[in-house]
Every structure is written in structure tokens, then in C-alpha cells.
Amino acid sequence: MIFRTGSKRKKQIIRLYRERILNKRFDEFGRAIFRRAQISDAEAEEIASSPFLYARVRARINAEKDKRRSALSEGWLESLLAARRIFTGMALTALAAILVWLSMTVFIANGRLTNADDNALAANESRFEQIVYTENNASDSEVLATITEQDEDEQR
């Protein structure tokens, strides 16, 4: 602003002043347009007191109530269906789990029987050897020699 010449500054001030006046006039005009666009009090009164307006409001409220009620009941129905699906799934899973548990029990039971047989046989074998050695009155060194001999035979 300092570097501008006097006439330029004067022109700018005039332009701003003119713009401000124009804006003021446009704003007044804008208010007039808004006033013109709105309905009069008499028209508003006529519309507000039109017959059956309240009846229509009531009908709308009732329709909205029905809509909300049906939405609510639909919601319940959906929840019930979802719950049914969940329960079915859970029941099937539980059944599968029980079946697995039962089959595992049977399998383990079978497994234990086999081990028991082996143990019994092993026990019987050692007892048989014990009996042989005891009946022959073999000394410890003889027993050791016999076992070593047996091992060597097996290795061969």
C-alpha cells in the first residue's frame, strides 16, 4: 500500500466502497427474495387447520408403530433362528466329541489288554527261567554262563 501512488490507492478505496454498497444492496435483495419465497401467515393458518391433518399424523404414527413392532418381532424371529442354528451346531459338535471319546476309550482299553498279555508272558517267561535255574540247583556263575551263552547264540 505504501508504494502505491495516491490515485491508485484512491481508485482501490472507491472500488472497495462501491463493492460494499453493492453487497449491502444484494443482501437486502436476498432478504426480499427469502420473504417473497415464504408463504403468508394466512396460508400457513389454512394449511395448519386443514381437515384430517391430525388424523393423517395419527395414521402415520400407527404405521410407524407397526413397522417398529414388526421389525422387533422379525428381530426376535431372526435371533431364535440363529439360536436354533447355534444349538444344532453345538449338539452335533458335542455328539462328535462323545463319539470320539468313546472310540478312544475302547481303543485305549484294547491297548491296555495287549500290554497286559505281554507283561504276563514276560513275567511267565522270567518265572519259567527262575524255576529251571532253581530246580537244577545251578550256582550264580552257572546261571551267568548260561545267560551269556544264550546271548552269544542269539547274536550268532
Next chain:
Amino acid sequence: LTDGAVKKFDAVEHDAGDKAAHETLDERLIASAAAGDEKAFEELFNRYRLKVARAAGRFFRERAQIEEIVQETFTKIYFALPDYRGASEKSFVSWLLSIAFNACYDELRRRKRRFEIAESDLSEDEAKFLYATLRDESRAADIEHLAVSRDLAHKLLAHLDADDRLILTLLNGEELSAAEAAKITGWSVAKVKVRAHRARIALRRIIRNLSDKGGYKS
């Protein structure tokens, strides 16, 4: 709440011109209507339907549309009454008007989407007519002039955004302060001021075009 009680309260209000009595009756009606009293709700409707119709009439000129806004507003009020926290937070009138103005705002936005392509500028003749009618208020007395100029004014205002239209209606039409407009719109005061400034600039641009077409050289 019986009819007798309502009439008695009305009489008190009328005789004494007592605002407090009016508010007390409102509070009782609101409480009863919120509890499911249909009569109390009807009484609230009768007391405030004109206010809502006037509010809608600032945005729309079609009777059916204004009736639609009245219905929508009171339906919303019916379901929102239990949530109304009383005059301590917001007066019932301002709460009711905020619902009505929001219904108008929603409809403006719907229209803007629907008629975006159909919207057109005013023709030169229309601009001249509107400009002349607005400059000479005496011509507004003529019903035909009034109806045509109103249609043209609506056509012109249709160029504004829904936000601009709402804020200028509240500030210019209802002559509310920025704080009051903020309460109704739910915007901050700063946003109301900024929006109003932008809306005025948009409206000036529209009027400048109109005045150029109407023969007035800016």
C-alpha cells in the same frame, strides 16, 4: 390431562398473559404425551401445528409438501418425546422447531439430488419480472404477481445448497442469532458464522446474475 384442565390453563394464560403458565401447561402436556396420553399429544399438535407449518412454509410453497413436513415433524416428535429432557436443556418450541427445520433440510437435500439436472436458470423475462416485483413492493398486493414472483424466488433459491438455504432462512427469515441458529442446527456457532458468510456470498452471486439479466447493471 383432561380437556377442562387444558381449557383452564389456556384461560389463565389468556387472562394473565402468563408465559410461565403456558410453559407449565406445555410441560404437563409433554409429560402426559410421553406417558402415552393421546389427548395430550393432540393438544400439543393443536398448539404448535401453525408454528411448524410456518417453518415449512419458509422452504416450500406447495401445500402438500408443507402438510407432509407437518406430519413428519409430529410423527418424529411423538417417538422422541420420551427423550426430551425438558426446558432446562432446550425449550420445547426450540426443540420442536429444530425437528421441523431438520425435516425441511432433509427434504431440501433430497430435492437437490432429485432435481439437480432439471434445475435451470431464470430466463431473461423471468429475471426482469422478479427483479421488478421485488423492487416495487406495491406489486406484491396483486395475487397473481405474488404467486408468480414466489415461484421465481423459489426457482432462484433452488440454486443454493441445502446448508446455505437453511442457515439463511434461520438468520434472515426467522431473524435468529448465530447462537440460536446453532442450537437449532446442532452446529457450532463458529460453523454457523462461516456457513452464513459463504451462503451470503453464494446468494450475492445469484442476485448479481439476476440483476444483470433484469437490466440493472452492477
